[in-house]
Amino acid sequence: MPKTLTRPFSSWPLRGQIALMTSLVGLAVALAIGAGAVITSRAHSINLVRADLTAVAGVMADRVGRGVEQRLREMTFLSELEPIRGNWERSPATIRRVLDLLQDGTHIYAWIGFADRSGKVLAATDAVLEGMPMRSTAWFERGLAGSYVGDVYEARSLVGNNQVAVPQVFDVAVPVLDAEGELLGVLGAQVNWSWFAGLRDAALATDLHASTSIYITRRDGTALLGALLDTQIISREAAEQAYSKGRGTTEEGDLLKAFSVMRGREGASLGWIIVTTQPRAIALAQVNQMTFVIVLIGCVMAIVALLAAGALANRLARPLRALTAEADRIGTDRGATLGLHKGSEEIARLSFALRALLARLGHEEKLRMETAEELNRTTTQFASQLRSLKDLADTDALTGLRNRRFFEEAAHYQKGAAILALDIDHFKSVNDRFGHLVGDEVLKQVAAIVALGTRATDLAARFGGEEFVVLLRGVGPQRARMLANRMRVDIERAVKLPDGRSVTVSLGVAAWQENEPLDIALGRADIELYRAKETGRNRVCVAGTERAA
Structure with missing residues (x-):
């Protein structure tokens, strides 16, 4: 058996004691590796949820974009329908019947109307707004030049002063041309915004987690649809990021969020963003359970390691504490001395070195105090003389001024x-x-x-x-x-x-x-x-x- 192992532990070389402590550090490293695995799992889980949310947002954006394109195609098809091409200006009643049939058949449109080149509404569903000027409206002005999709707003003109809920709509419009290609006017429609709610509910009815939410926002990130209507769903910075990247993810507060910009014809943005959210706690539920188990095991092992390390540290520190106590007494009692301490090889050598150092320090301290006293006396005399000389140099000798x-x-x-x-x-x-x-x-x-x-x-x-x-x-x-x-x-x-x-x-x-x-x-x-x-x-x-x- 090695000679070192037969000696009391307190007399081991310090490197042997450090070796034992290192074994305890190894335990801590094992716990750290476990913690690293937890962190990696958390990151992986979050990335999976982000991918799912991004996919849902992308699918929803595609469906809504196709729905908007469908509304434009319906308006374009109607504007080019041969049986009514010659009746746009000559027979408003015929046009009104066709528009009523389209509205009743789809239940998507809140209002459809045709305005001539001057902006006057000649025919509309249920004759609503007929005869009214629309020249200053965005759908008419933009519809004269080509297909147009507007932003969401409240259609108060459809309900007048009636105490009913004001529908939220968005405008679509296309130009109406005669057989020779001459512009006759604009065919516009107000599409019920509730149509989007059906698409959202259909997406949520899939295998998505119950905590998942889907919102449609304006370009500034405020909600157009959902439980948080008109509130800030994503920050303006995230909304700008969405427009620059097209789709992506962000974390705001306790929510994981994914976004996808709705694109129209030839990839042009429609001005809306699909946002899907899920609470971070839900996304990490399983990982959190695993984390709890690992932390619990780690705590038990840490307590055991702590007790072992405490006992070991106490043995290691005992001779050092004795040395420290004697050194403290030397600081307050000039008659105190430092004794020789037995123990590990390093402690014994340290005790001897400290005794030699204290003897030398005592001699140096005496010399320092004597030198300091002499320097203080010289400095005081010099400062007094300097003040006297300066006072003489600043004063008129005859008058004292x-x-x-x-x-x-x-x-x-x-x-x-x-x-x-x-x-x-x-x-x-x-x-x-x-x-x-x-x-x-x-x-x-x-x-x-x-x-x-x-x-x-x-x-x-x-x-x-x-x-x-x-x-x-x-x-x-x-x-x-x-x-x-x-x-x-x-x-x-x-x-x-x-x-x-x-x-x-x-x-x-x-x-x-x-x-x-x-x-x-x-x-x-x-x-x-x-x-x-x-x-x-x-x-x-x-x-x-x-x-x-």
């Missing part, structure tokens, strides 16, 4: 924004007379008042020398004028020179227009600033106004 570079980068247009340009009057003379220290102090005080006069949403900056610029957000020209004038008054009151004189400023205000570059808006504000200088200083000028504040 933002500088021009920051202003031009940070200023963005928004609706209702205004640009305010401010310049200290006679600032050069202040420097020349009192020195740069006094001049710098004046700049600081003016900057402080400008900063106090702006909101958190505004942006103030020193553009250079004694010139300041403020972006006022969410204000109109008048509001901007008021803020600028308040700033001017505050500076005049608060900033004094050593000789007691007040420092004054001139301001220019311009609304920032939509889609306007910043430098254009600044230029218009500068123009207003220069206008304030030229008109006497210590004032506010606003773009678009003549008055200075």
Whole structure:
């Protein structure tokens, strides 16, 4: 006996355990093959039913097509009948008797009539519609040119106002010619649509399943005959497919459907489609029974295989679960260790490899944490220094306001924004007379008042020398004028020179227009600033106004 077989199963090589599991997989494959056989049988059964339905639809379409052709032949034969050829216009009474005999003998026609070339009905069965004009009707207009078969409609003209059921009919018509071939008029008939019901019932009386239904539809797929009159029997897409292929099958909902287009003379379509249907469940009844038996057997075998596989998996997973539990403890308890596990050859080797890996990971984790702490300290210091440097680069060193570079980068247009340009009057003379220290102090005080006069949403900056610029957000020209004038008054009151004189400023205000570059808006504000200088200083000028504040 092989040495492996004398050892406990848990100590077998993993490949031996996999071999046993593979045997269970083979059972699953057997079930899969059975399922494949069921699927194949289902497909075969459906194809057989489709073939039967298609054959029935084709036979029905042929019978109906021949019936329509028969009606046309009857009309043509009557129009060419020699005994009455000379009486079409001369003896309407004779023509009426012939038409009545044809109607009474077949019970297929709801009405037959002859209209002369002007469209006036000269003779008709039971004298119905005699004398009425038919020139605008389809059967008369098309019948003048040749044989015509129309679509189904309700013949209300035959019942008038009587409270009776309105018959459904379709028109057939042929031209009437005299012996010399001259056109005399049109012989038309309204064929009872119930005639088709007889053909359908005869087809259903064969060995078809009781659930089979036959419908005649229009070209758009709506029923002309059957229990679902005027409802959509097949989708418009399927109806178009029917016209392109002539016949075929489709599945819509729970029904298998076959269709065949009715053809007339020389293969021309009559505009109707024969549709046969059968519930999918009926078509698959026997296959479903076989499927139930196979599924039941498969379920029993699957339960047995599941129990066996469960027991086997439990034995296979026991040492792995022990390893997993110890690894979990290591994740939460740094003092926990991984022991040596006995079992299959692969489990023992895995246990040894994990112990070695954990020892190495512990060393690497310590190095990683030390490196991460050092990197975090360095990154924090660098970010702090970078923020300080950026703040210094964006700030005017003397006044503490933002500088021009920051202003031009940070200023963005928004609706209702205004640009305010401010310049200290006679600032050069202040420097020349009192020195740069006094001049710098004046700049600081003016900057402080400008900063106090702006909101958190505004942006103030020193553009250079004694010139300041403020972006006022969410204000109109008048509001901007008021803020600028308040700033001017505050500076005049608060900033004094050593000789007691007040420092004054001139301001220019311009609304920032939509889609306007910043430098254009600044230029218009500068123009207003220069206008304030030229008109006497210590004032506010606003773009678009003549008055200075």
